Amino acid sequence: MRLIELSFPETVDTQPLLKSCLRADPVDYRLEPPDDRGRRVLRLYFKSGDGQEAIDAIQGLLADTSDWRLVVIPVEATLPKTEADEDAETKSKRRTLALREELFEDIAVGAKLNRDFLVLTALSAVVAALGLNANNVAAVIGAMVIAPLLGPILAFSFASALGDLDLMVKSARTAVAGLALGLMVSFALGMALPVNSLSGELVSRTIVGVDTTALALVSGAAAALSISTGISSALVGVMVAVALLPPSAAMGLYAGDGEWMMAARAGLLLSINVVSVNLAALFTYRVKGVRPRTWLERKSAKRSVFVNYGVWAILIIILTIAAWQVTVHDAALASAIDGS
Numbered sequence: 001m002r003l004i005e006l007s008f009p010e011t012v013d014t015q016p017l018l019k020s021c022l023r024a025d026p027v028d029y030r031l032e033p034p035d036d037r038g039r040r041v042l043r044l045y046f047k048s049g050d051g052q053e054a055i056d057a058i059q060g061l062l063a064d065t066s067d068w069r070l071v072v073i074p075v076e077a078t079l080p081k082t083e084a085d086e087d088a089e090t091k092s093k094r095r096t097l098a099l100r101e102e103l104f105e106d107i108a109v110g111a112k113l114n115r116d117f118l119v120l121t122a123l124s125a126v127v128a129a130l131g132l133n134a135n136n137v138a139a140v141i142g143a144m145v146i147a148p149l150l151g152p153i154l155a156f157s158f159a160s161a162l163g164d165l166d167l168m169v170k171s172a173r174t175a176v177a178g179l180a181l182g183l184m185v186s187f188a189l190g191m192a193l194p195v196n197s198l199s200g201e202l203v204s205r206t207i208v209g210v211d212t213t214a215l216a217l218v219s220g221a222a223a224a225l226s227i228s229t230g231i232s233s234a235l236v237g238v239m240v241a242v243a244l245l246p247p248s249a250a251m252g253l254y255a256g257d258g259e260w261m262m263a264a265r266a267g268l269l270l271s272i273n274v275v276s277v278n279l280a281a282l283f284t285y286r287v288k289g290v291r292p293r294t295w296l297e298r299k300s301a302k303r304s305v306f307v308n309y310g311v312w313a314i315l316i317i318i319l320t321i322a323a324w325q326v327t328v329h330d331a332a333l334a335s336a337i338d339g340s
Contacts, residue, residue, distance in 0.1 A: 001027065001075035004051055006042040006058060008068040010034040017042070020057035024050065045075070052100060072102060100162075100290065103228060107158045110151020111171035118181060120148045125182035128249040129189045135199040140246060147245045149178060153274075154223055157281035160308045161290045163301030179248055179270075186249040190256020197259075205250035206265035208272060208323040216243040216273040220280030228288045243273040265326060272319045279312040 008017075018031060021044055032041040044054055055070065062068050124147035131139025155171035158164075196202065220243075247270035254263035282305065292301050 001048060001078055002046050002051055003073040003075050004044040004046065004054060005071045005073060006044075006068065007039055007071075008042070008062065008065065010038045010040050012040070012062070012065060012068075014040070014042075017058070017061055020061060021054045024052075024054035024057070026051075026054065045078070055101060100292075103158065103290065104162075107151075107155045107227065108167060110148075111155035111159075111167060111174055113170070113174040113177055117148050117151075117174065117178065120146055121178045121181050122185050124148075124245060125185040125249055125252070126189065128182075128245050129186040129253055132202040132205065132246060132249055133189075133193065133196050133199060133253060135196065135201050137201060140201060143249075144245055149175075149244050150223055152178060153220070153244075153277055154227055154281060157220070157224060157278055157285060158227075158290065160278075160282050160304055161285040161301065162292050163298075163304035165304075168304075179244070179274075182245065182248045183252045183255075186252025187256040188252075190253040192256075195253050195257040195259070201246075202250055202253065205247045205269060206254075206262050208265070208269050208326060212243075212269060213272055213276055216276035217280045219243050220277035221284045223277075224281040224284035225288070228285060228290060243277055244270065247273060268319065268322055268326065271315075272323065275312050275315045275319065279309075279316065282308055282312070 014031060018029075021029065021042070024044075024046070026044040026046050028045040030043045032043075034040050044051070046054070051072075055072075058070060124143045126143075127139055127146070128143035131137070131143060152171045152175035156168060156175060159167035159171055247266050251263050251266035251270060254260070254266060286305060292298050
């Protein structure tokens with residue numbers, strides 16, 4: 001359950017406010033009388049997944065009113081039980097979705113470019129590069145655990161779904177900075193250390209296949225789904241890192257060693273994965289009903305989603321053609337070697 005608490009001046013007409021909130025079907029509610037400061041408090045209790053309609057109604061009714069505050073509080077337990085009379089079919093049909101405002105607060109944090117993000121990115125890049133070069137699977141997995149790449153990726157897709165240009169720019173800047181830093185760190189390691197060209201972990205990050213693209217698509221969808229439903233995203237963050245961190249580290253290592261062809265192949269895999277993760281996350285947000293509140297904002301968001309879908313689709317086509325050409329080249333080379 002969740003508690004929505006609204007504090008507002010006593011001059012506000014409570015009749016339309018209460019009527020709109022009750023239309024959202026709260027489990028319980030209480031409207032407090034004015035206190036000695038001339039303020040009133042409305043408390044609404046909703047089942048998990050409900051309450052967005054009430055919040056939207058409150059924002060619309062109080063748009064021209066100042067000095068009001070709305071707070072969403074998670075409820076750990078309540079008595080008596082509120083769902084005892086709800087049958088299994090009703091429970092299964094009721095959508096589980098975090099509030100838009102809750103999502104924004106959680107996701108916007110991941111879009112911030114700060115020292116902690118840069119340090120974690122650099123450390124994860126070092127561990128990933130060393131693990132790939134040593135063919136050490138455990139080290140690569142450890143690097144993906146600490147990599148903070150989930151935040152900006154999800155923030156960009158979420159901003160695209162809402163048409164929030166400011167958040168889109170911030171998250172894109174953070175994502176680019178993270179990937180660029182990872183590339184620079186692994187590039188420096190590639191110049192300083194002898195690159196192990198026999199490492200299976202390293203070589204595998206230069207191979208583009210259906211399985212790698214599917215992994216990126218599933219990772220993006222799972223990450224967006226975990227956030228939008230309020231489920232812990234720690235393990236899903238590792239999935240996203242699987243798609244982004246190792247190819248980035250491999251690209252930097254090969255480039256630092258002067259193996260530009262192998263670096264380009266790793267860069268192709270990285271590009272396909274970035275596009276796939278973003279496309280899947282954006283699609284999942286839209287399916288889950290993540291949309292702005294007002295009609296004008298929805299119109300802007302619709303345009304944003306259309307543009308992003310178009311850009312990602314074009315990039316996917318271009319990258320798929322490039323991957324197909326690489327596959328054909330590898331097949332021809334293997335055939336020539338077998339023939340000789």
